[in-house]
Amino acid sequence: MIVLVTGVTGFVAGHCVRELLTHGYDVRGTVRDPATADVAHLRAIAAETGRVFDVVRADLTDDAGWAEAVDGCACVWHVASPNPTEVPRDPETLVRPAVDGTLRVLRAAAAAPSVKRVVYTSSVATIRLGHADLTKVRTEADWSVPDGLDPYPRSKVLAERAAWEFAEANGLDLVVVNPGLVLGPLLNAAKPMSLEILRRIFAGEVPAVPRMSFAVTDARDVAVGHRLAMENPDAAGRYILAGPSVWLGEMARVLDEEFAPLGYRVARRPAPRWLLWVVGRWDRDVRMALRYLDQPTLLSSDRAIRELGWTQRPVRESIVDAAESFVRFGTVDRPRP
Numbered sequence: 535m536i537v538l539v540t541g542v543t544g545f546v547a548g549h550c551v552r553e554l555l556t557h558g559y560d561v562r563g564t565v566r567d568p569a570t571a572d573v574a575h576l577r578a579i580a581a582e583t584g585r586v587f588d589v590v591r592a593d594l595t596d597d598a599g600w601a602e603a604v605d606g607c608a609c610v611w612h613v614a615s616p617n618p619t620e621v622p623r624d625p626e627t628l629v630r631p632a633v634d635g636t637l638r639v640l641r642a643a644a645a646a647p648s649v650k651r652v653v654y655t656s657s658v659a660t661i662r663l664g665h666a667d668l669t670k671v672r673t674e675a676d677w678s679v680p681d682g683l684d685p686y687p688r689s690k691v692l693a694e695r696a697a698w699e700f701a702e703a704n705g706l707d708l709v710v711v712n713p714g715l716v717l718g719p720l721l722n723a724a725k726p727m728s729l730e731i732l733r734r735i736f737a738g739e740v741p742a743v744p745r746m747s748f749a750v751t752d753a754r755d756v757a758v759g760h761r762l763a764m765e766n767p768d769a770a771g772r773y774i775l776a777g778p779s780v781w782l783g784e785m786a787r788v789l790d791e792e793f794a795p796l797g798y799r800v801a802r803r804p805a806p807r808w809l810l811w812v813v814g815r816w817d818r819d820v821r822m823a824l825r826y827l828d829q830p831t832l833l834s835s836d837r838a839i840r841e842l843g844w845t846q847r848p849v850r851e852s853i854v855d856a857a858e859s860f861v862r863f864g865t866v867d868r869p870r871p
């Protein structure tokens with residue numbers, strides 16, 4: 535059985551490909567440019583497992599290639615979406631590929647007789663943001679309030695909404711997974727957005743650590759969540775894939791405990807609000823981060839646990855494995871002897 539995974543150069547999609555290949559599936563991946571896409575690590579996993587992995591060209595901003603990409607696939611995992619490290623000035627640079635690209639993928643899937651289900655990678659950003667009551671544990675029944683959202687969460691809210699509208703209008707079997715902040719090991723020398731704050735703390739590149747919280751999950755567990763959402767015939771609706779609320783300061787402490795004895799200079803000092811406020815006057819990213827300061831991230835993954843049998847490894851493992859992979863792939867230097 536062939537599964538199409540979109541955007542296989544990405545961090546999450548790479549783990550999805552690995553999950554599929556190691557569980558007996560063949561994979562077709564979409565990339566923007568097959569000539570330059572770094573997928574050698576995925577080809578190596580295919581060779582080890584004896585499964586087929588190939589890539590085809592398709593861009594979320596272009597109709598070309600999507601019909602050919604889905605042809606013959608039994609399932610589509612639509613993972614690709616712009617997830618840049620820096621917040622763009624024009625939100626449309628994220629919103630258009632996210633929304634129009636999702637509709638391109640779903641239209642192609644709906645028209646392909648072989649495709650039985652689409653598993654779509656949304657985010658907890660479509661669930662937890664913009665609510666006045668910060669003490670309530672959010673579930674799949676909640677939607678972020680789109681007004682005033684930053685470009686990335688806005689792109690994810692609008693894309694997931696568009697996906698549901700299309701699926702309902704066209705009778706498409708759509709299952710959505712909503713991961714939290716995805717940590718865990720890199721599979722190649724990339725710098726994905728979700729690992730960047732951890733990488734900078736580990737490398738001592740930030741002077742201090744803001745008091746922000748995240749519902750952390752692991753890329754390997756997110757990939758399992760996609761597979762369970764595909765394999766379970768009763769899977770339907772949205773599934774939050776996210777663990778307990780973890781403060782950045784706690785992540786820094788784990789890194790410090792594990793790696794300071796080896797000579798790494800982990801950033802640990804808490805960043806006071808006034809300092810962030812001052813820096814935020816010229817740094818847009820810090821200015822945007824200010825609105826999330828001191829807020830716990832309260833989400834429930836009970837539905838995925840109960841209905842899909844999804845489980846999650848300890849957050850400490852996701853943090854330590856991420857850090858070890860930074861060193862392995864050279865995105866953080868080893869300490870000088």
Ligand code: NAP
Pocket residue numbers: 540541542543544545546547565566567592593594595613614615616617618631635655656657658690712713714715716717726727728
């Ligand atoms: P990533 O490493 O930046 O990967 C993004 C992927 O999307 C890349 O393969 C990228 O291709 C592709 N892409 C971007 N724009 C495209 C376009 N116009 N046409 C075709 N492909 C395009 O991000 P990630 O963290 O793995 O995120 C993957 C998915 O998980 C996204 O849908 C994201 O919203 C979701 N998610 C991520 C997290 C997280 O914490 N990481 C949490 C919740 C949800 P190029 O390599 O060519 O740029």
